[in-house]
Every structure is written in structure tokens, then in C-alpha cells.
Amino acid sequence: MRLVTQFGSIELPEDFSFEVERTNPFLSDEGDATIPATIPASQRNLNILENIDRVDKAFKFIKKVPAILQHGVFCKHGQLVIDTVNRKNGIAVSFAIENSDVYSQYKNKSLKEILKNKVRREWATLDDLIAYMNEVAFDTSETNKDDFDLCTVAVAKYEDAKNNVVYQFNNEIYYHHYGFGNCYRLVSDGRTVQEDGYVMGVPQGYGISPFLYLGKAIDVIFEEMGYHVVSNCFNIQPLNKIVLLNNSSDTIVGGCLPYADMVPSCTLTEFIDFLKNKFCATIRVDSSSKEVWVELMQNLIQNKAFDLDISKIVDDEFEIMPNESSRVVLSSDTSMEGSEPAALTMDELVEKYGFFVDVNESQFGNIGTTSQTIFDCLIRRKITGEFYELKRNLKTGKNVAIKIGTDYFNYDRNNSDNIEEYGSQDVMPPVIQYKNLFYLYIEDRVHNHTSFRDKQEDDKQPIMVCWSFKKNDGIGVLPIGGVSKCFVGLGVVEKPFSLTPYDMYEYFWSNYNNLLLNNKVTVRGRVAYSDKQLAALDMVTPKYYKGQILLPESMSYNLGKNKGANESQFVLIKDFIDQITDKPISPLSSPLLKWQLDDSEVTNYVSQYWNEKKGYHYYNNQLQEIAHTQSYQFVEGAYFLQIVYDHRYSKTDVDEVYLGPPSFEGQVGFTYEMNFRITLCIEQLIWNGTNWQYYYDHFIEQYGDFHKPARFVAVPV
Numbered sequence: 001m002r003l004v005t006q007f008g009s010i011e012l013p014e015d016f017s018f019e020v021e022r023t024n025p026f027l028s029d030e031g032d033a034t035i036p037a038t039i040p041a042s043q044r045n046l047n048i049l050e051n052i053d054r055v056d057k058a059f060k061f062i063k064k065v066p067a068i069l070q071h072g073v074f075c076k077h078g079q080l081v082i083d084t085v086n087r088k089n090g091i092a093v094s095f096a097i098e099n100s101d102v103y104s105q106y107k108n109k110s111l112k113e114i115l116k117n118k119v120r121r122e123w124a125t126l127d128d129l130i131a132y133m134n135e136v137a138f139d140t141s142e143t144n145k146d147d148f149d150l151c152t153v154a155v156a157k158y159e160d161a162k163n164n165v166v167y168q169f170n171n172e173i174y175y176h177h178y179g180f181g182n183c184y185r186l187v188s189d190g191r192t193v194q195e196d197g198y199v200m201g202v203p204q205g206y207g208i209s210p211f212l213y214l215g216k217a218i219d220v221i222f223e224e225m226g227y228h229v230v231s232n233c234f235n236i237q238p239l240n241k242i243v244l245l246n247n248s249s250d251t252i253v254g255g256c257l258p259y260a261d262m263v264p265s266c267t268l269t270e271f272i273d274f275l276k277n278k279f280c281a282t283i284r285v286d287s288s289s290k291e292v293w294v295e296l297m298q299n300l301i302q303n304k305a306f307d308l309d310i311s312k313i314v315d316d317e318f319e320i321m322p323n324e325s326s327r328v329v330l331s332s333d334t335s336m337e338g339s340e341p342a343a344l345t346m347d348e349l350v351e352k353y354g355f356f357v358d359v360n361e362s363q364f365g366n367i368g369t370t371s372q373t374i375f376d377c378l379i380r381r382k383i384t385g386e387f388y389e390l391k392r393n394l395k396t397g398k399n400v401a402i403k404i405g406t407d408y409f410n411y412d413r414n415n416s417d418n419i420e421e422y423g424s425q426d427v428m429p430p431v432i433q434y435k436n437l438f439y440l441y442i443e444d445r446v447h448n449h450t451s452f453r454d455k456q457e458d459d460k461q462p463i464m465v466c467w468s469f470k471k472n473d474g475i476g477v478l479p480i481g482g483v484s485k486c487f488v489g490l491g492v493v494e495k496p497f498s499l500t501p502y503d504m505y506e507y508f509w510s511n512y513n514n515l516l517l518n519n520k521v522t523v524r525g526r527v528a529y530s531d532k533q534l535a536a537l538d539m540v541t542p543k544y545y546k547g548q549i550l551l552p553e554s555m556s557y558n559l560g561k562n563k564g565a566n567e568s569q570f571v572l573i574k575d576f577i578d579q580i581t582d583k584p585i586s587p588l589s590s591p592l593l594k595w596q597l598d599d600s601e602v603t604n605y606v607s608q609y610w611n612e613k614k615g616y617h618y619y620n621n622q623l624q625e626i627a628h629t630q631s632y633q634f635v636e637g638a639y640f641l642q643i644v645y646d647h648r649y650s651k652t653d654v655d656e657v658y659l660g661p662p663s664f665e666g667q668v669g670f671t672y673e674m675n676f677r678i679t680l681c682i683e684q685l686i687w688n689g690t691n692w693q694y695y696y697d698h699f700i701e702q703y704g705d706f707h708k709p710a711r712f713v714a715v716p717v
Contacts, residue, residue, distance in 0.1 A: 017562050106268050111263040112263060234294060248447075261448050339406055353660070359382065384406075550573065593661070601710070
């Protein structure tokens with residue numbers, strides 16, 4: 001065995017051995033490393049380790065030393081980790097294999113630091129760069145033209161002098177007329193923008209910032225670390241349409257394209273955790289060949305493909321151990337204003353409301369009008385993913401839509417005692433409507449290359465993802481982005497799936513969750529791998545065993561005097577005849593009924609009051625008592641008596657109430673006491689040349705509060 005550093009080979013005794021422990025990077029965070037061992041504190045070894053035994057050394061002490069562990073065909077790059085040093089007892093060390101430590105020198109570095117030297121400068125002028133951004137933004141090809149795409153997002157909202165909310169934009173589009181044609185262009189001129197109540201001038205190119213495709217971002221990050229990405233599931237349709245959002249507004253103002261501006265302010269470890277917790281994705285690294293594979297656990301389980309048949313190299317029999325039933329719990333960050341979910345989970349929402357109805361923009365716009373077709377229930381506005389209660393206004397009886405939250409639910413079916421939580425740190429931005437168009441709102445801008453109020457800003461950029469799609473409105477192609485939906489005019493283009501935790505389950509987590517629900521059966525025993533098999537062993541790809549598929553979980557083997565494989569542990573991938581699965585939530589159907597306000601006792605009382613009172617005809621300054629009906633023979637200049645009744649309410653502190661959908665025709669819903677006042681007033685009738693108009697004159701009599709019940713009754717739609 002050899003342990004080689006850049007300063008030479010470590011002296012090892014003839015009987016020295018390392019026990020190597022390896023794990024599946026998705027199923028464990030422990031990584032690949034050796035069990036601690038002791039190497040001699042020889043003068044050669046101490047010199048290689050920079051005299052780490054000396055208390056009086058002038059240079060700082062080292063903890064890790066890059067090294068290569070070699071034994072026969074086995075060759076792994078990694079870090080020699082120093083625990084303790086004692087000249088008499090030796091040096092306690094372990095070897096962290098680089099597959100797990102990804103690259104220990106990078107794991108705690110930010111993506112921005114890794115990509116700080118990745119800057120594209122192939123454009124001669126800023127105008128050329130802006131022209132290229134327009135070319136990419138309005139490209140209609142199916143294949144990705146570059147590492148990035150552009151779509152319009154809302155940023156940096158503020159209130160104007162009239163307290164109106166105003167949104168500003170990155171990658172804003174304007175309609176441009178030139179020559180004999182019309183087209184769209186990105187807003188790119190120097191101009192003024194508002195920030196925190198201040199107005200500032202910004203240079204040409206401000207407000208344009210491309211969004212890296214998620215798959216391309218992964219490729220670029222590993223390439224900058226010296227690795228080659230062999231395969232990447234995020235570069236395959238439809239996942240190749242997912243982009244990383246950024247809120248940088250001055251990315252291209254310098255006439256170049258710095259990739260560091262287009263990635264979030266997270267570390268490499270946090271980014272890898274995001275891929276795992278969001279997409280159930282695993283990254284496999286070969287430190288010797290410097291190659292990387294990015295794969296979905298969903299596909300590995302579903303395809304039941306394997307790379308090695310271990311049926312004939314298992315010593316004795318496997319030990320089988322069923323685990324307690326468990327489940328996945330998925331979540332994302334919904335702390336941004338406007339992103340709060342309508343309930344913690346979809347189950348909680350449906351349990352409370354029974355059902356909901358998806359509505360398009362035409363249906364949503366008709367709420368409260370005579371064209372309304374959906375009543376008295378919970379609705380989801382498809383274009384924004386927002387839930388609204390259709391409440392009844394107690395005064396008019398009409399429906400009003402009151403927002404209760406978004407469809408950014410956690411996924412948690414609450415159907416086991418144990419859980420595995422996967423909290424993705426990506427921020428879920430809300431979809432906002434502004435001037436009859438829809439945008440993702442990603443909050444404040446970040447400035448990396450421009451100064452604002454005599455200070456350069458470099459705020460953190462959170463992890464955010466969305467779909468990037470194109471649409472053609474007949475005049476030009478528009479870049480469209482969204483979390484769950486893609487917008488075309490007032491219509492909706494459905495994406496392959498939503499990027500909310502609940503909707504991600506079906507595409508990325510269902511197969512793994514099935515393993516958990518059905519006791520995630522562990523299979524354990526000794527597999528007698530050959531030296532060649534050990535050196536090339538893939539801990540991500542399943543293995544074949546006597547007709548069954550086993551997913552590696554962990555294993556160990558010895559290098560040195562006692563070389564050979566020790567215990568291996570697998571998860572059985574199997575569909576059982578009686579297996580438990582999570583069934584999709586199917587909300588109930590909406591009954592074809594609605595609530596109708598029945599205030600007949602009020603109107604009957606007012607009518608009776610009118611009939612009992614004598615009407616008055618006020619004419620030529622003479623108040624004449626007449627028998628009064630509610631039909632008039634009008635004379636210009638005459639004054640007439642009118643009855644007005646003003647509704648006020650008791651037994652409720654709100655103007656609207658959510659009644660919930662009725663169950664059967666004639667059902668009586670919410671009943672309350674209507675408090676109303678009857679007023680007699682004088683109005684004059686005037687001919688304006690076209691028609692008769694009433695003009696209010698003055699009250700002549702007012703009567704105090706009356707009380708009658710009003711109720712809502714279920715009638716057919």
C-alpha cells in the first residue's frame with residue numbers, strides 16, 4: 001500500500017491496513033472515508049507533514065493533506081486527515097476519499113467564489129452584448145441556444161405618491177416599431193429607477209440578467225472545479241427548461257457576462273443539498289478520472305437497471321431486516337410575502353374545504369357579475385396558483401373572491417409514525433398581476449457592479465428556480481417564466497409539472513417514498529468483490545441478486561495486509577402485491593348549486609310600511625296628501641317622496657362570510673338578523689333634454705332601526 005502526498009510517500013509498516021467505509025451519497029451524508037488508523041511518527045513522515053510534532057513550529061499547523069491512496073488496482077484521491085500526533089505512539093490519521101468530500105477544498109466555498117473567473121468576453125461592445133441577449137431572449141428554437149435564457153421578472157416594488165404599488169422589472173420587454181416591421185426588445189437604455197424611496201440613474205444594459213439553465217449551471221460549476229460532467233439528468237427534456245433565477249440588475253453593464261452574478265449566494269454543499277432535497281437527485285464523483293454523474297433516484301429505482309450481478313459472490317446468505325414504515329416530508333421556503341400556502345398541506349386544505357375548482361382568467365373575472373358560473377366554494381386561480389374563498393357579501397348577496405394563500409404546499413401525507421424530512425432551501429416566489437399581465441416577483445435587486453447612494457451593494461441571492469418557456473403572440477416571441485404555470489395572454493400553457501413540493505412528489509419522490517412506506521427492507525451480508533470490482537465499485541447504481549434489485553447503501557473493505565470486502569448493506573427495490581402507495585388527492589365535485597340571499601321578510605316589511613303610510617306629493621310649495629303607489633305620472637319640477645332603507649348588520653363582524661358549497665336544493669345556510677333603517681326623502685324630477693333625472697333635495701322624515709331575519713338558501717346554478 002502507498003500513501004502519496006505532493007511532498008513524497010508516507011512510510012507505512014508492512015502489516016499496515018486501512019478499513020474503507022463507503023456510502024450511497026443519497027442515503028447518507030457521511031461520505032467515503034477510512035476508519036482511523038495509526039502511522040509511524042518517523043522523521044520522514046513528520047517532515048512530510050511539516051513538522052506537525054513541534055509545539056514551537058513557526059508555520060501554522062495543518063489538518064488535511066491532499067494525497068493518493070494506492071493498493072494494487074485501487075487508486076483514490078482524497079485527503080489525509082490528521083487527528084493526533086505523538087512521537088512515541090504515532091500519528092492517528094484517516095483518509096477521506098474525495099468522492100465524498102467533493103472535493104474538500106470546494107465544499108464550503110460559495111458558488112460565486114467557484115465561478116469568479118468564469119467571465120465571457122466575446123462581445124466587442126456593450127451594444128453587441130445587448131443584441132446577443134435579445135437574440136437569446138426571443139429565440140424560438142427547441143434546443144437551448146446557450147447556457148442561459150431570459151424571462152421577465154418583477155423586482156423592487158415601491159409605493160408612489162398616491163400610495164399605489166409600483167413594480168419594476170429585470171429583463172423587461174417593450175414593443176418596438178422599426179422600418180416596416182414590429183418586434184419586441186429588452187429594455188436596455190440608461191434611465192432612472194427607484195430604490196427604497198430614492199431615484200437613481202443607471203447605465204446602459206441595466207436590468208438585463210440572464211438566468212442559467214439549472215443543468216448548465218451544474219456543468220459549469222464542476223468544470224471550474226476541474227471535473228468533467230459525463231451525464232446530467234438536468235440537461236435532458238423537460239428538466240433542461242428549468243432555470244436558476246437571480247435578482248442581479250447590473251450583470252452585463254460592463255460589457256461582459258460574469259457567471260458569478262447568475263448563481264445564488266450559497267456554498268457548494270448547500271447547492272448539492274438543494275438538488276438532493278428538491279429533486280431527489282444524487283451526484284456521483286470519480287476522483288481518479290475527475291468525472292461526475294448527476295442522476296435522479298426516481299429513475300434508478302423505477303428503471304431497475306443494474307451494473308453488476310453479485311449473485312455468485314455473496315458469502316453465505318443475506319440477512320433481511322424490515323424497517324419501520326416511514327414517509328417523505330417535502331418543503332420549500334415560502335417566507336416571501338405573497339407565497340404563503342393556503343394550508344400547510346393539500347390534505348389539510350381538502351379536509352377543511354372538501355373540494356376546490358380550478359378557474360381560468362375568464363371565469364375569475366366574472367366573479368360577482370351576472371356571468372359568474374362557479375359559486376360559494378374554494379377556487380384555485382390556475383394562472384397564479386392562488387386559492388380564494390368565494391364569500392357572500394351580506395349586503396348584496398354577491399360572491400367576492402378573498403385570497404387565502406398559494407398552492408405552495410408541503411408534501412406530507414401523515415400516514416406513518418416515522419418521517420424523512422427533505423427541506424429544500426429554494427425560495428418560492430409569488431406570481432403577481434400587474435397592469436393585466438403576470439410575473440414572478442423576486443423581491444429586491446442586487447447590485448454587484450454599480451453603486452447606489454455612494455455605496456456598492458452585494459446582497460445575498462437566494463436559490464430560486466422556475467421554468468423558462470417561449471410563446472408567440474403573433475407579433476413576436478416572448479420569453480415567459482413561471483413557478484407552476486406559463487402565461488399566454490389570458491390563457492395558460494401547462495408545464496410538465498409544477499415546481500412546488502406537492503407537485504414535485506409524483507415526478508421525483510414517489511418511488512423512494514414507496515420504499516419507505518413498505519418498510520424499506522434492508523439486505524445485509526458479505527459480498528466478495530474482486531480487487532478490480534472494489535476499485536470501480538459504483539455506490540449509486542443498483543446491483544442484481546438472484547432476480548432481485550438491490551440499491552447499495554453502505555459497505556466496507558480492507559486495504560493492506562487484511563485486504564478484502566467486509567459487510568455490505570443494500571435496500572431492496574421491489575414492488576409488492578400488497579404494497580402501500582400514496583394515492584393522489586381527489587377533491588370532491590362541486591354541486592351545481594349556489595346560495596341565494598333571501599331577505600323577503602325585509603322587503604315585505606318595507607313594502608307593507610309604504611302601503612300603510614300615505615304618500616306625499618310636494619308641488620308648488622304645497623305638501624298635499626295623496627294616495628301613493630310606486631308608479632308615478634311625472635311632471636317636470638314636481639317633488640316626490642321616496643323610501644330608502646339602509647342595511648346594517650348584527651351577529652357578524654364582517655361584511656363577507658364564507659358559506660361553503662350547499663349540499664342540496666332548498667338547504668338553509670347562514671342566517672343573520674338584518675338591521676335596517678327607513679328614510680323618507682324628497683327628490684326633484686328634472687328633464688335634462690334626454691331623459692328624466694332625480695336630484696336629491698332633503699330628508700323630511702327618518703325612522704329608527706328595524707330588525708328582520710335574512711338567510712341564504714341553496715338554489716340551482
